[in-house]
Amino acid sequence: MPTSRKAPAATPFPGGLNPGVLRDNISYLTRAVRAVVQQNAPDDLEEGGLLAGQLAALALIAANEGVSQNDLARAMLMKKSQVTAVIQDLVVRGHVDRLASATDRRYNALSLTAQGTALWKRSSERMVKHSDAVMKPLAAAERRELLRLLQKLVGSHLSEP
Amino acid sequence: MPTSRKAPAATPFPGGLNPGVLRDNISYLTRAVRAVVQQNAPDDLEEGGLLAGQLAALALIAANEGVSQNDLARAMLMKKSQVTAVIQDLVVRGHVDRLASATDRRYNALSLTAQGTALWKRSSERMVKHSDAVMKPLAAAERRELLRLLQKLVGSHLSEP
DNA sequence: TATTGTTATACTCTATAACTATA
DNA sequence: TATAGTTATAGAGTATAACAATA
Numbered sequence: 001m002p003t004s005r006k007a008p009a010a011t012p013f014p015g016g017l018n019p020g021v022l023r024d025n026i027s028y029l030t031r032a033v034r035a036v037v038q039q040n041a042p043d044d045l046e047e048g049g050l051l052a053g054q055l056a057a058l059a060l061i062a063a064n065e066g067v068s069q070n071d072l073a074r075a076m077l078m079k080k081s082q083v084t085a086v087i088q089d090l091v092v093r094g095h096v097d098r099l100a101s102a103t104d105r106r107y108n109a110l111s112l113t114a115q116g117t118a119l120w121k122r123s124s125e126r127m128v129k130h131s132d133a134v135m136k137p138l139a140a141a142e143r144r145e146l147l148r149l150l151q152k153l154v155g156s157h158l159s160e161p
Numbered sequence: 162m163p164t165s166r167k168a169p170a171a172t173p174f175p176g177g178l179n180p181g182v183l184r185d186n187i188s189y190l191t192r193a194v195r196a197v198v199q200q201n202a203p204d205d206l207e208e209g210g211l212l213a214g215q216l217a218a219l220a221l222i223a224a225n226e227g228v229s230q231n232d233l234a235r236a237m238l239m240k241k242s243q244v245t246a247v248i249q250d251l252v253v254r255g256h257v258d259r260l261a262s263a264t265d266r267r268y269n270a271l272s273l274t275a276q277g278t279a280l281w282k283r284s285s286e287r288m289v290k291h292s293d294a295v296m297k298p299l300a301a302a303e304r305r306e307l308l309r310l311l312q313k314l315v316g317s318h319l320s321e322p
Numbered sequence: 323t324a325t326t327g328t329t330a331t332a333c334t335c336t337a338t339a340a341c342t343a344t345a
Numbered sequence: 346t347a348t349a350g351t352t353a354t355a356g357a358g359t360a361t362a363a364c365a366a367t368a
Contacts, residue, residue, distance in 0.1 A: 014319045015235035020224030021285055026292045027202075028217055029311040030194045035238035036318045037188045038336085051357075056189055063181030070326060074176035077196035079360065084328055106326040106367045124182055131187045137317030142310055149299065149307040150190040156298030157197045158175045199359085212334075231349060240337065245351055267344045267349045328364075335358065342351070 040134050045126050047119060048093075053078065053086050055127060058112070058120045061096060066109040068101075074158075095119055201295050206287050208280060209254075214239065214247050216288060219273070219281045222257060227270040229262075235319070256280055 013019045014032075022028040046055060056076055061067060073083045087110065090096040095116030101107040112120060135143045174180045175193075183189040207216060217237055222228060234244045248271065251257040256277030262268040273281060296304045 013236060014238065014315070015232040017221060017228060017232055017236045018224040019236075020220045021289055022217060022220050022224075023312065024292065024308050025220075025288060026194070026295050026308070026311075027198045027213075027288075028220075029308065029315065030191050030198060031217075032238050032315045033187070033191045033311055034195060035336095036315060037191060040318070041188075052188075053358085056183060056192075059181045059183050059186075059189075060178060063179040063183075067178060068326075071176040071178055075174060075178045075180075077175065077193050078358095080327065081329080081361085082359070088328090100367095104326090104368070108327070127186060127188075128182055131185065134187050134318075135314070137314060138310065142313070145306060146310040146314070147185050147187070147190065149303055149310070150187075150194055151184065152303070153296070153298060153307070154175070154190065154193045154197055157201070157295075196359095214335085229349075239335095241350065242338085242352080243336070249351090261344095265345070265349090269350070323368100325368075326366085328366100330363085331361085333358100333360080335356100337356080338354085340352085340354105343349085345346100345348075 037130075037134055041130060042126065045123075045130055047123060047126075050123075051086065051089070053082070054090055055123055057083070057086050057090065058095065058116065058123060059127070061110050061112055062117070062120050062124075065111050068107045068109065070107075072110070077154075077158075090116070198291075198295055202291060203287065206284075206291055208284055208287075211284075212247065212250070214243070215251055216284055218244070218247050218251065219256065219277065219284060220288070222271050222273055223278070223281050223285075226272050229268045230271065231268075233271070238315075238319075251277070 013023070046052065053076065057072060060072055060075055064071075069083045069087060070080060072078075072087075073080045076083070078086075087096060087098060087108075091098050094113055097111045097113055098108045099111075101109050135146070138146060174184070207213065214237065218233060221233055221236055225232075230244045230248060231241060233239075233248075234241045237244070239247075248257060248259060248269075252259050255274055258272045258274055258277075259269045260272075262270050296307070299307060
């Protein structure tokens with residue numbers, strides 16, 4: 001019997017264990033990747049005591065001047081109460097301006113301060129490097145495909161909730 | 162100028178925002194998928210107040226009778242202290258037996274009780290259904306490829322840490 | 323009434339280090 | 346001395362609901 005016929009994947013599993021149903025479980029796998037992401041984060045990823053979500057907030061504010069906290073919450077898949085905490089700290093630290101919208105004063109229009117812009121410039125480079133480092137074990141085509149599939153998965157669930 | 166030439170991906174982004182560098186960031190994307198996974202979890206996924214990691218522990222013990230807590234920690238990418246808490250609760254609930262190994266009494270050999278086996282039988286079905294539900298927006302080939310890439314990514318980082 | 327954002331609260335998850343017991 | 350597991354603790358992440366301000 002030829003050995004090449006439908007070899008059973010032989011996925012190396014952490015600790016040499018039999019993965020059982022976990023091998024094809026998206027919950028387990030994404031949790032595992034999150035752990036890998038955390039472990040590969042450089043100590044200086046979050047400059048000056050910034051929290052993880054605050055970097056993502058900076059990224060989105062930088063790319064969407066005047067965005068509201070509600071839209072930010074949707075984009076980051078966070079509760080609005082969580083966004084309040086994230087933004088409040090960024091405001092206190094002087095990285096973000098939070099102004100009530102002129103047309104509808106329920107909204108906060110968020111923007112980066114000069115200091116926030118400078119911080120983001122430094123941070124974004126580290127952020128991209130970190131992501132690249134995590135993805136390094138994959139070939140270029142695989143990296144693109146993984147990102148595409150994750151984007152599609154998230155996008156699909158958010159467009160039809 | 163033809164509009165079809167290298168269209169800019171047009172990835173729909175939550176909240177209609179410009180994703181900026183987050184679009185290709187593995188940290189952001191996996192965090193987003195984790196949120197989707199959580200939101201799609203049925204209320205009865207974890208029967209009887211079980212915690213998330215406890216299901217994964219059941220899965221691994223079921224597939225690896227007599228496994229040690231250390232190997233479990235590696236496979237689940239958890240700290241051993243975290244595994245202690247997870248297992249302790251499963252032991253108290255009567256789902257898991259924890260016996261000092263006969264050959265080296267530092268090790269605990271974990272196994273499912275009859276009750277734990279019955280629980281796992283029920284839970285594993287819900288677990289697989291949950292994963293399938295989350296993956297549903299992807300085509301079958303895409304699902305396979307996403308799982309393969311996540312497995313490869315995790316496996317690569319754990320084999321050469 | 324409905325929506326944006328805030329506050330308060332609780333629970334889960336994760337990380338660290340000191341400790342024990344076995345080897 | 347090295348390893349498996351335990352304990353204690355702190356911090357980060359997340360979910361819920363009640364609330365104020367604005368529309």
